[in-house]
Amino acid sequence: MIIGLIVTQAQQEHRVIGPLSRIEDAVPDERLDSLLDKLVREIAALGDRRNRPGNNELTDFGYKFIARRLAAGPVDAVQLWTWMRPFDAESGYHRKARTEVHKLISEDERLRRAGQRLVLLDDPGDKTIWQRAWRLTRRSSGFAPTPDDIIVLLNALDPTDQDDEKWRDLLRLTAHSATAGAEVRVAAKRLLASRPDMLAWIDKLAEPRAPKWQLKQQEKERQRAAKRAMEWEAHRKSFSKQIDAMHRGEFTALVAPARAYLGLFNDLNSEAEPQDRLAEWLGTEVATAAIQGFEVFLHSTAQPTAQQIAASNAESQSWNATPIIVAALAERERKKAGFEGVNDDRLTAAFYELRRGLIADQAKSKALRPAVELEMQARGLVETAVRAWIDAQLEHRLEYIDQLYVLMRTDVDAERAADIAADWLARFPNIAVDPEAEMIDRLIELGRLDILRPLAMVRLGQSLSENRLANWNAVAFLTDFEPQRDRLTKVAVADPSWMWAVRRRVASGRGRTVSVPLSVDQLVWLMTTFRGAFPNVYHPTGTTSGDTNPWDAAEFLGSAASRIADTTTDEAIAGLVALRDAPTDSYSTFLRVVAAEQQRKHTERRYRPPLLADVRAIVEAQPPRTVADLQAVLLVLFDQVQKRIYAASADPWRDFFTDAGEPRDEERCRNHLLTMLGNRPESIDLIPEGRLADGNRADIIALRTGMRAPVEIKGQWHAALWHAADTQLDRLYATDYAAERRGIYLVLWFGRNVRKSKKVKAKGRGQKPPATAEELRLGLIAASKAAQDGRVAVVVLDLERPPHVVP
Incomplete structure (x- = not known):
């Protein structure tokens, strides 16, 4: 739906992308892959980029999403090229996202080189490498080959293929002089050692000469500069005749200077201060008159009013005069003159334009928006202004409502947000599905089921679209379950995919686990009703996309069962026993484990003093009697190993590294x-690659009669580092009947002085990677529910090379 909205809006004859400019921030990272796949498919259907409608806007959105996806984590080069192929970095209006994409690709050597090899060497077709390189760097200058990159590409060529002339084009991809390109030429000579005629050709590359393309480019730039100078001179003459009109604050004389002041023209100096940019274009006299005119217009009664701006926005239209208002306030902010004397309506108009993002993103004065926001708050105008802005959009039944999310969570407190949502849901019974869902979810977060219950009764009596009906049925499940149970069971049987609507209402977080308070009956009903339609499928290793996959359903239903297991009332125990004892299916093993866990918690809460035999076992250091004892013994053993790694005279830490000083793989380390x-x-057998239930194998199995404790080992570089404690150890291995839901997650820490592919990655976007073994251990515990619940113990074995040892 989001992609369809973006494409439709971009193709409008009169486009206002402002209402869509915040969409990319609302899309969670885990949905970016599927969203980009959909975007490039939709764009491909529009034809060649040079002719397709809305190409600039679509390109902007494409690069914004790609920049976010690159920042979120590793990307396959083939997938990245698929996303970038329909675009051209020279198209579009907003350069920030392109610059970020260029930077991320340029700094990722693995990704950059994989993309270069894919496009320059491996892609089928009769294009030359020079043509392919042009196409590659048109998508991102981050792919521009460095001399070292070209050497890698040369080494990938077959030296026995005498007819392969690709090396010539590869050499032309870098500059050559007596010193520049020397390493590349040496690499090419190694490739062509048996061809002296080619060696002479390579040597000639060091002779300085400007390539034809460079000369042609320089001439074009000279022509462009001359043409621009002529155009600007004509502009100055034209605007110098309008100085009096500017002093009077006339719209027609001020609109272009205002846009130039705010940096909305691509051919003006975006780095200059606003007044300097305007003077460079039109001259000091005209620029001074224009800036004075901005202030005159600010105090005039000329259209538009704030109400007109809100109404036009809802119709995907904009007012050309609004940049004049913003420019006037920007000049005041630049001079630190404040906003005294500016009436509420003009201030609100600027507030709207700055919130839409287009002007705020381009303007040199980054302090303007927070200054206007602060003044609006001081005057008590924010709620009224934002409600009027959103009201107009709701009346037009827009699919995306600009500022709705911000109002619900930032602009007003929780109590006011609930009241406003209740008012809108009552006043606008036929709004689009997404804004309605946003308000529903906010009311659920705030615990205002008292508002939703009567609304659900009214809505379910209306004729609703499929998605809206699914959402309101989910609200009925949450707020009015017992009276609606039979009807909702029929809904679920007729359409099991309705479960996703329920999950969106009651689950949150990256793992989409149950987070809203539900009764035991509701939780049991969820598992009973949907377990047949959604088998228990484990999350695959590697990169996945989307959040409605079979394993996502399994994790949601598993979280419902785990919530029941967290409760030890008679009702909860009976409910989980009933689920466990239902006909055997893919969830049966898991349910037996969580039922045993629930029983353990129940038993612990009815604690009794230990028996004499248990005390004797502890005092006399006898072998472990329980899986918990076995786990504790293993932790002691690993602690002893940690102490020996650096203390022993044989330097056992060295065997965790190769002769070249690189960390060994996980199997050798194990x-x-x-x-x-x-x-x-202690009579404990430690078995590598030991077998567990359901054909699973753990890196190490600790065996003691009737007991097993799985140990999962991960190097600090592993892609599943931050979630394997839950998705692999706890979910696959600790569910073995003899493990009693316990295990050890052991991570190998080699520090930061290793090659890039072996470095530890940050947990998420915008976070820093851990700097020490202890930081990593604490971070892994914080990221794992199983560790926080006490089932899985996290051990980080510090193997970092001592500082005095040279790699």
Whole structure:
């Protein structure tokens, strides 16, 4: 729906992208892959980029989403090229996202080189490498090959293929002089060692000469500069005749200077201060008159009013005069003159334009928007202004409502947000599905089910679209379950995909686990009703996209069962037993485990003093009697290994590194760890790649009669580092009947002085990677529900090379 909205809006003859400019911020990272896949498919259907309608706007959105996806984590080069292929970095209006994409690609050596090889060497077709390189860098200058990149590409060529002339084009991709390009030429000579005629050709590259394309480019730039100078001279003559009109504050004389002042013209100096940019274009006298005219217009009664701006926005239209208002306030802010004397309507008009983002993103004065926001708050205008802005959009039944999310969560307090949502839901019974869902979800977050319950009764009596009906049925499940149980069961049987609407209402977080308070009956009903339609499928390793996959359904239903297991009332125990004892299916093993966990919690709450035999076992250091004891013994053993790694005279830490000083793979590290552990007097067998239930294998299995404790090992570089404790160890291995839902997540820390592919990654976008083993351990615990619940113990084995040792 979002992609359809973007494409439709971009193709409008009179486009106002402002209402869409915040969409990219509302899309969660995990949906970016599927969204980009959909976007490029939709764009491909519009034809060649040079002729397709709305190409500039679509290109802007494409690069914004790609920039976010690159920042979110590793991307496959083939997938990235698929996303970038329909675009051209020279199209569009907003340069910030393109610059970010260029930077992220340029700094990611693995991705950059994989993309270069894919497009320059591996892609089928008869285009030359020079033509391919042009196409590649038109998508992002971040792909521009460095001399080292070209050497890598040369080394990928077959030296025995005498007919392959690709090396010539590769050499032309870098500059050459007596010093520049020397390493590249040496690499090419190695490739062509048996062809002396070609070696001479390579040597000639060092002779300085300007390439034809550069000369042609310089001439074009000279012509453009001359043409621009002529145009600007004509502009100055034209606007110099309008100085009196500017002093009178006339709209027609001020609109272009205002846009120039705010940096909305691409051919003016965007880095200059606003008044300097305007003077550079029109001259000091005209610029001074224009700035004075901005202030005159600000105090005039000329259209538009704030109400007119809000109404036009709802109709995807804009007013050309609004930049004059914003420019006047920007000049006041630049001079630190404040907003005294500016009436509420003009201030609100500027507030609207700055919130829409187009002017605020381009204007040199970044302090203007917060200054206007602060003044609006001081005058008590924010709620009234934003409600009027949104009212107009709701009346037009727009699918995306600009500022709705901000109002619900930032502009007003929780109590006012609930009241406003209740008012809108009552006044606008036929609004679009997304804004309605946004208000529903906010009321659920605030616990205002008392507002939603009567609204659901009214809505379900209306004729609703499929998605709106699904949402209001989900509200009925949440707010009026018992009276609606039979009807909702029929709904679920007829359309099991309705579960996704329920999940969106009651689950949150990246893992989409149940977060809203539900009764035991509701939780049992969820598992009973949907377990047949959505089998228990585990999350695959590697990159996935979307959040309505089979494993997402399984994780949601599993979270419902886990919520029941967290409660030890008679009702909860009976409910989980009923689920466990239902006909065997893919959830049966999991349910037996969580039922046992629930029973353990129930038993712990009815604690009794330990028996004499248990006390004797502890005092006399006898072998472990429970899985919890086994887990505790393993933790002691790993702690002993950690102390020996650096203290032992044989320097056992060295065996965790290759002869070249690089970290060994996880399997070799595990084997060395087992060697260090040796034969155990505690009668514990440590088995590598030990078998568990359902055919699963753990890196190490600790065995003791009737007991198993799985150990999952991950190197700090592993892609699943931040979630494997839950998605692999807890979900796959600790569910073994003899493990009693316990295990150890052991991570190998090699520090930060390793090659890029072996470095530890940050947990998420905008976060820093851990700097020490202890930081990593604490971060892993914070990221794991199983660790926080006490089932999984997290151990980070510090193997970092001592500082005195040279790699």
